[in-house]
Amino acid sequence: MINDFLHTFIENALAEDIGDGDHSSLSSISCETKGKMKLLVKSAGILAGVEIARQIYKQVEPDLKFQKILSDGDKISNGDVAFTAEGTIHTLLKTERLILNIMQRMSGIASHTRQYTEKLQGLKTKILDTRKTTPCFRMFEKEAVRIGGGENHRMGLYDMIMLKDNHIDFAGGIENAIKSAQNYLKKTGKNLKIEIEVRNLSELKQVMQVGGIDRIMFDNFDILTTQEAVKIVDRRFETESSGNITLETVRGYAETGVDFISVGALTHHIKSLDMSLKVSYVSNET
Numbered sequence: 001m002i003n004d005f006l007h008t009f010i011e012n013a014l015a016e017d018i019g020d021g022d023h024s025s026l027s028s029i030s031c032e033t034k035g036k037m038k039l040l041v042k043s044a045g046i047l048a049g050v051e052i053a054r055q056i057y058k059q060v061e062p063d064l065k066f067q068k069i070l071s072d073g074d075k076i077s078n079g080d081v082a083f084t085a086e087g088t089i090h091t092l093l094k095t096e097r098l099i100l101n102i103m104q105r106m107s108g109i110a111s112h113t114r115q116y117t118e119k120l121q122g123l124k125t126k127i128l129d130t131r132k133t134t135p136c137f138r139m140f141e142k143e144a145v146r147i148g149g150g151e152n153h154r155m156g157l158y159d160m161i162m163l164k165d166n167h168i169d170f171a172g173g174i175e176n177a178i179k180s181a182q183n184y185l186k187k188t189g190k191n192l193k194i195e196i197e198v199r200n201l202s203e204l205k206q207v208m209q210v211g212g213i214d215r216i217m218f219d220n221f222d223i224l225t226t227q228e229a230v231k232i233v234d235r236r237f238e239t240e241s242s243g244n245i246t247l248e249t250v251r252g253y254a255e256t257g258v259d260f261i262s263v264g265a266l267t268h269h270i271k272s273l274d275m276s277l278k279v280s281y282v283s284n285e286t
Helices: 003-018 023-028 050-060 089-119 138-147 165-171 174-188 201-210 223-233 250-254
Strands: 034-041 065-068 081-088 126-128 161-163 194-198 215-219 238-242 260-262 275-282
Touching: 003 050, 003 089, 003 138, 023 089, 034 089, 050 065, 050 081, 050 089, 081 089, 089 126, 089 138, 089 250, 089 275, 161 165, 161 174, 165 174, 165 194, 174 194, 174 201, 194 201, 201 215, 201 223, 215 223, 223 238, 223 250, 250 260
Parallel strands: 126 260, 161 194, 194 215, 215 238, 238 260
Antiparallel strands: 034 081, 034 275, 065 081
């Protein structure tokens, strides 16, 4: 994770939740009282977000004792304890919901991603995420995809040129779009890959004639059409399948020889894993 981004995110997220004070804790517990909590797993899946939790605690209370029991990427089941945290109770309580929100969602994404990657065992095809992410939460969601065994597509609009159907239509066609992108890179001196989306085999053949790109995305192709498209490309460019690909169909697409399969559902249709932070003990010392 990017340290500056993470530091700012934690500050903003806690400010959103705490406002002018955690009055529930302030009104009932001495600010000097210390205690210990454990992260209790309540459903099976893949663990993600432990290192983020550590950073949250460290930023709020540098001297807090954090003991990692399980690591990001570990398989988990009901009853597992991922870590313990020992410090002032005010810190443990005001960070509780932020840590759970992050870890439950990240673990859900990592678990879902692992289901996809396990379907592709023995094949060269890689699973990619997309930009279908929660605003201002993308770094966490894409990290969860990596923890689950997938790979990241572009992080945003800034690190790859991706010519989708609307770009092509607005630019006046495939050739215009590609040549404009090539000229832009020459003019700006930027070193970015160019990917272009095609909607049918006719558009694919146009792209092959123009050339000058790095990857071709087959948008909403069925498996048989994807097989034909992979043969047409014949490894001259990277290939990617995208659009309505499910756990039931992903291996069939991969068996066509396509290099990548992008799945928006990795981050877009997610059930968070159930987990909670529970009290281990309260110290009478201040």
